[in-house]
Amino acid sequence: MRKVASVLMMAGNIQGAAGSIFGRCVVPRKLVRSTPACGFRISEKLSAIPLLRSSLLPQRTLSPKLFHTASLSYLSASDDLAVGEPDKLYSLVEVECRGHDTAVLRSYLTFVSSAASHLNVSLEEILWPKKHIHRWTLLKSVHIHKHHRVQYEVRTHFLIMKFARLTGSTTDTFLEYIQRNLPEGVAMKVTKHELHRLPEHVKPSSEVIV
Amino acid sequence: SWRACSSLRLGHSLFSNGLLRGLHTTQAAHKAQAGRYRVTRNRSKPLTYEMANQPCQIAHRKSWNSWNTTSLYEGLREPETVVDDIFIRKFMTGTWHNLFVSEVIIKRQHNMIRIAGIVQRKIAARKMYFLIGYCEELLSYWLKCPVKLELQTVPDKKDVVYKYI
Numbered sequence: 272m273r274k275v276a277s278v279l280m281m282a283g284n285i286q287g288a289a290g291s292i293f294g295r296c297v298v299p300r301k302l303v304r305s306t307p308a309c310g311f312r313i314s315e316k317l318s319a320i321p322l323l324r325s326s327l328l329p330q331r332t333l334s335p336k337l338f339h340t341a342s343l344s345y346l347s348a349s350d351d352l353a354v355g356e357p358d359k360l361y362s363l364v365e366v367e368c369r370g371h372d373t374a375v376l377r378s379y380l381t382f383v384s385s386a387a388s389h390l391n392v393s394l395e396e397i398l399w400p401k402k403h404i405h406r407w408t409l410l411k412s413v414h415i416h417k418h419h420r421v422q423y424e425v426r427t428h429f430l431i432m433k434f435a436r437l438t439g440s441t442t443d444t445f446l447e448y449i450q451r452n453l454p455e456g457v458a459m460k461v462t463k464h465e466l467h468r469l470p471e472h473v474k475p476s477s478e479v480i481v
Numbered sequence: 482s483w484r485a486c487s488s489l490r491l492g493h494s495l496f497s498n499g500l501l502r503g504l505h506t507t508q509a510a511h512k513a514q515a516g517r518y519r520v521t522r523n524r525s526k527p528l529t530y531e532m533a534n535q536p537c538q539i540a541h542r543k544s545w546n547s548w549n550t551t552s553l554y555e556g557l558r559e560p561e562t563v564v565d566d567i568f569i570r571k572f573m574t575g576t577w578h579n580l581f582v583s584e585v586i587i588k589r590q591h592n593m594i595r596i597a598g599i600v601q602r603k604i605a606a607r608k609m610y611f612l613i614g615y616c617e618e619l620l621s622y623w624l625k626c627p628v629k630l631e632l633q634t635v636p637d638k639k640d641v642v643y644k645y646i
Contacts, residue, residue: 456548
């Protein structure tokens with residue numbers, strides 16, 4: 272799965288209102304980091320021709336100069352819709368959350384469902400796939416005592432939320448809001464199913480009776 | 482040196498074919514002693530809630546001290562995060578001399594690290610603000626990401642004692 276940094280569209284005036292630490296922007300508003308340490312990974316799987324939109328971000332930037340120049344370059348490389356270009360349409364946006372604690376996932380679900388209901392985003396389906404348990408056995412003692420072992424396990428719980436019939440700008444805004452409030456220790460994977468027009472050269476043959 | 486071992490002979494409870502086999506157990510190796518505190522004679526050892534619950538109670542009555550996505554299914558960068566956590570804990574307990582009353586809790590959200598804990602009010606508030614800024618600044622340079630400290634204070638360390646053992 273390619274890790275694609277998706278550049279979200281946000282109004283430019285929000286950038287100035289970003290919270291700052293040490294007087295600098297914490298995260299340029301247009302960016303969404305796609306490293307694992309940050310808690311979520313975004314993958315865009317398009318059902319039609321995939322649009323390559325990879326702008327590889329520096330993982331962590333530090334000095335004010337880097338922040339400002341980085342954000343400027345993203346402004347120029349952003350994929351805001353041109354005037355007159357129609358918005359994208361998504362038949363399905365699937366959000367999969369993974370975490371170690373079901374209580375955390377459940378509370379996040381109440382947050383997301385209430386946000387969706389307030390913003391008129393239809394949350395169609397909520398799935399709780401089976402948890403994944405990774406178990407392994409180690410020797411309990413440093414030296415000998417082969418018959419005494421210790422077993423560890425790590426459980427990963429899944430939560431899938433499916434939103435239907437969204438536009439591109441709604442999706443970007445809604446996902447940005449959801450991801451900003453993603454709890455620590457919860458990972459997110461987003462799958463968007465986009466609707467495209469059939470290309471011009473694909474036509475029903477003249478023999479087909481409509 | 483011989484290890485002290487006791488051998489038991491078990492009867493039909495273990496085997497169906499009628500043969501007797503011995504089970505050798507050593508005294509030290511079959512016990513678990515991680516994260517458990519020994520009871521004192523006069524019940525003088527104070528334990529916080531975290532210390533009072535053993536590691537087997539994690540995810541039941543306890544929660545984790547560091548929250549990140551590295552050990553999830555298909556999580557990444559686990560060993561580097563562990564080493565970072567060890568460094569952060571040593572740094573915090575060393576900078577705040579004998580002031581931390583709870584464990585250092587490390588939460589990773591997006592590209593931020595949030596460090597939480599309970600601190601005693603032994604030093605003046607101005608010194609605390611300086612230490613908070615110092616820790617945030619230096620840790621952010623070391624770990625190359627924004628670091629936020631979210632500390633709670635408590636007047637006396639007896640306020641976090643859950644029980645005496």
